[in-house]
Amino acid sequence: MSKPAIPSRVTMKDIAAHAGVSQSTVSFVLNGQEGMRIGAETRKRVMDAIAELGYRPCGAGRPPKEASLRTIGVMIDEIATSPFAAISIEGIQEEAWKHNVLVEVVMTGGDRSYENATLRKWARDGVEGVVYGSILTRRAEPPEALSKHKTVMLNCYDAKNYFSSIVPAERRGGEAATELLLSTGHRKIAFISGEAWMEASDQRLEGYERALRNAGIPVNPSLIEQGNFLPSGGREATLRLLDGPIRPDVIFCANDLMAVGCYEALKERGEVIGQTIAVMGYDDQEIAQHLSPALTTVLLPHREMGNWCAQKLLSASHPETEQMRLECPVVVRKSHVRP
Template sequence: MPNTSSGSKSKVTMKDVAKHAGVSQSTVSFVLNNVADVSIGEETRKKVLAAVEELNYKRRPQGLYVPSPVVPTLGFIVDEVATSPFSAITIEGAQEAAWQHGHLLEVGMTGEDREYETALLNKWIAQGVVGVIYCSILTRSITPPEALGRVRSVLVNCHSDQVHYPAIVPSEVLGGFAATEALIERGYQRIAFIDGEMWMEAAKDRLAGYRNALTTHNIPIREALIKEGNFLPSGGYQQTLALLDQTPVPDAIFCGNDLTAVGCYEALKERGLRIPGDVAVMGYDDQEIAQHMNPGLTTVLLPHREMGQWAVEFLLSPGDTNTKRTVKLECPLVIRDSI
């Protein structure tokens, strides 16, 4: 079933249907859209339709009434797509929300080329775009292109310290706090933290949350238990081995992201240690791999889909979007068997 947060069920997506039916998202799409030139077995078709019914999946509205001969459009600028799964998730959330309101979403990947961004914005503005979402793959402070100020706009996964723009970002400090507190509440006291590279805003904020949780619960902060990794399995592996060479070894390791946890798992198993029997492991991001690790990785969900949806709702709301307002969206825990 889809993850839940704050006691309410998340919107069911095509990905959830595919997982429930044990098929690919492409298969689900072909079945739901009755694609004639793709041969899909009757049993598979039945499984997909049964999953749709069981999960109460709501397809994008069909046959929307559009009062104008031209469907209104929202623009979505993102610096990169291929280097991370999160950009695509944010775009999907924004596209679904836009279409539910009878709007199209046009996406432009710019690689932070300011000249390209300006040309794209000028094109959209000339065509009467309703609003523009400006998204960064990394949570960070940005200087938006000047042309963005000429249209109703919102920043996603980034913020501007110089120009007044509304923005939405993950609540990373609270996410790091919640992850660490979940370990403390389960009795772990010697909790290590393997972070990413410290120039990253997410790495600094998750570390701040870890430190705040230890201080709140009167647990000494041991600098020897804090390691800088690289948000990759290699960093998780190397830094876990370094932690295991200490005496005593940690009873829990909070990894700054799920890829770090992959390397952490490898190092722990190489040393013959059980997860969570000997050492508990916490991740962060809730990437697809987290649920397939053995044991399943407890982690923190980055709300990229929800940020995309929020941005569309914000742009289409009747309120004033010109005043600076940075919203920090909750990063809920996803509990599995690693703690």
């Protein structure tokens, strides 16, 4: 398996994990917020972690040095419903600031009139380009006014491939996770999918099935249950699997929140994760590293997708329209080991 081209830049998430604090604490320490009642010992732990890991701030939140800096517009349908939108925006801002370019973000809720009004304003302002993003990986119908801007689509794509776009390689992520489980010795691999209408859920399932077929293992419908991308769905689907005709060696959850519910159900039934049964997640949300045992999962490369969007818009040349699928690497921890 080829290694993904993902930067090894230290992030605030890494600092928080190393220091044993929240990302908010790291942010306040970095920005010198003395009035936040953060203890001296906690501040020292954060600063020690920054020094040990070699963290270099990307300039987020700093005032511009000049009032006439260039600007990229970022238009996204939702931000608050998922941590991934903020990670992508940070990736865009991080890359843009290397070129002294500011980032202006709007959340539209999918309101087409609001989108068009914003795009007309940005045309008058002379923005460098526009990142048009979606919280869900999907085919989107961009507003007509977008064609007047240099544009890249983030976590979505248009039907005619008129604009350059970048999405996660979800099938390959599902396949890579299942290949790891197979290489560990698992054969009865169960899968809990998300809601069937979601493209990401469907593609992760396809990747799981493809890896089984490539290994000469038939796909068994009794080992596949539908969830809802929430802990409740993971718990209920896990209980159905445990009560089903085949006891799984491992349960592959199509996102980490369902894995949380899966852990809950397994512990209710007296299972010991990593000893009597294994679990795999998908997303690499922050909670994954705090579960016991720490959850082996698949990284969604939203920061790197944001970096790519800014690079594409700020390229001095006029590159061809490109449809990019960015690899989703497996993050190996402890939950996937063979019982």
